[in-house]
Amino acid sequence: MTTTSHHHDLRASVAAASRTLAGHGLLIGTAGNVSARAGDVVAVTATGVVLADATVDDVTVVDLDGEVVEGSLAPTSELALHLGVLRSAPPERVSAVVHTHAPNATALSLVLDELPVVHYQQLLLGGSLRVAPFHAFGTPELAAAVGAALDGRLAALMANHGTVALGPNLATAVDHALLIEWLAELYLRAASVGTPRALDPAQQQEVVAHAMRLGYGTTKPVSA
DSSP: OOOOHHHHHHHHHHHHHHHHHHHTTSSBTTBOEEEEEETTEEEEEBTTOOGGGOOGGGEEEEETTSOEEEOSSOBOTTHHHHHHHHHHSOTTTOSEEEEEOOHHHHHHHTTOSEEOOOSGGGGGGTSSEEEEOOOOTTOHHHHHHHHHHTTTOSEEEETTTEEEEEESSHHHHHHHHHHHHHHHHHHHHHHTTSOOOOOOHHHHHHHHHHHHHHTTTSOOOOOO
16 A cells, blocks of 8 residues: 555654663563554554564554554554554543563562552552453453553553553653553562552542642743
8 A cells, every 4th residue: 555644654653662662671572562543543563573673664554443554564463452442542541552561560460460559650640550460462351351450540560461551642651651660660679678658549639639739740931
């Protein structure tokens, strides 16, 4: 099919996000996948691609039913996971999906059923992070388990596997993937010296209310 400039830019953004995540050590070799939605199409990394070297040609465009629209390579084996998430959420909330094999978060997925709120930044992801039960990669069972773990959240861990992070755009989804790994490292370091102390619901609500009053996370001019 003829490549359109719109699809080219979408594919390029997915390739660039893959290289960024690989540079941070969250995508190892061919392990992991990235997608971004634009309207009724989704650009997703192809299966077997070395993600640190991903180019436009390593990203395939599919429709929301998974039919290839553009590209010469078969999409990732986790396509059902990506499409399930992207079809079930409003695009303004979720238009990008990042699945990593980040080492610290994957380590936690071996022992936890849920990552409690150990830092207020975690509230950006919706709160405590559930660990989806293990199923073989690329299966409908895994896609369903991850979808359930993501209910009301922008991230989840996958038991003995990795993580999934969502965002309204690729940049935010990448930031969320990096945040999960930072939180996991924080938990692991704390657990090495004692039992990590989580924020209780009242403390979490205090943070949310304070952030809303301050307009936390957005730039603002210097007061006159």
